[in-house]
Amino acid sequence: MSPVIMIPGSSASANRFDDLVKIVNRKYGEHHSLLKMTVHTNDTITYSGSIRPNDERPFIVVGFENNNDGYSNIKKQAAWFNLAFNKLKQRYRFNNFNAFGHSNGGLVWTYFFENYFDNSSISVNQMLTVGTPYNFEEKNTSNHTQMLNDLIKKRDKIPEDMTYSSIAGTQLYTDDGIVPLGSVDAGKYIYEGHIKHYTLITLTGSKAQHSDMIASDQFINIFHQYIVGNNINNPGHNKTNKKVPNPQQ
Template structure:
């Protein structure tokens, strides 16, 4: 083989290897960047409302796990306010990837019990600080769970709550469930302490609507009363209504759109 041809082949081979190497390096950098973008910056802690079960958030967890498998931590607050802990780990994941469900065995629908549950939440959060070194979190509150989170952030159960970055509320009855006789017992203390909500980076307040001004349980006016608490206090406040045929308060957590909202506003933030 002539030397010129041989050296030409060597030059072409070297150039090809260089191109492949640059391509692999670019892909690796892209993969790393993608991982950083999709990785959670903090765990997500979820609380349901009255007459809840440990499985209220199973559909949301399943939807979130469809794209990225998360470790799941279940914290149970017993009727006498003791803490039970269960953890399902996932290899090569961090606490920030975790989905944490706090379940109250006594979730009776009374104002007095919501106060008790808020105290239980404070104990659960203090436990998580010690057990898994929790420093901050995003939060999701469904129905009365939204009231419990709001009371906790407002410092009504502890003077040093764990910092909550982003908060989503779904079907939260800030003024109860009777539009003609709004219940201010839990709402007014929040109004007096609304300055505490300045610590929140973003709040998303979601209501369900059957097109009759309620979700068959909670009036829209009760949910939207959250605007007076968070608007112009939290860094960003977004209020939205989910209007789907046959929607009801009881199935809000099963709506696929709600799962997408959770991913967009709480998991990818």
């Protein structure tokens, strides 16, 4: 099993990607399972959905009860995500996965890789993020926020063999309506030259707005090509409806 593990942005719940999973399954004739986890502020985890037996590429979404914005919360969310990630490893015993993050979800991934992730027994193949504000609202990439400086300092902790594609929306040519293009582009200071491959992709058009991008045809094609399809032939094609029990808290 090589799951796609997904983290939503601030103010979004573990249900954020329900439509995306449905669209991918319908558009490509695939049958990916969906397991959703919510980590609460008391470190407990609640579950929804399940993973089918023999599903090689299930979707797993990890959301947070405290889904507020801000650097201090991103650090807390990375710690909570680490709890969920360890539960998943213990239950499903996969040795590789793909990562996806929308908005602040990409920041949680980055902080997690730098502070919690142990790649001695498990590896991340591909990561894709959309509208991740590595420099928050700062438009000038030469003006680094404290968060960006901290993430740059610990970039050597990030697994070197991963491939990362960062998507920026340019609805207004300089931003996606919320996140400046320069803030998304600031991810290069963390990843470029350290990991195997880093790419910045810009989306344009009517659905290049921050919240709408994951519903655009452009994005869905990229998501399937980079995150769902790599190294897996006909992912999730097993149609059995038998459910695997969810891990216990």
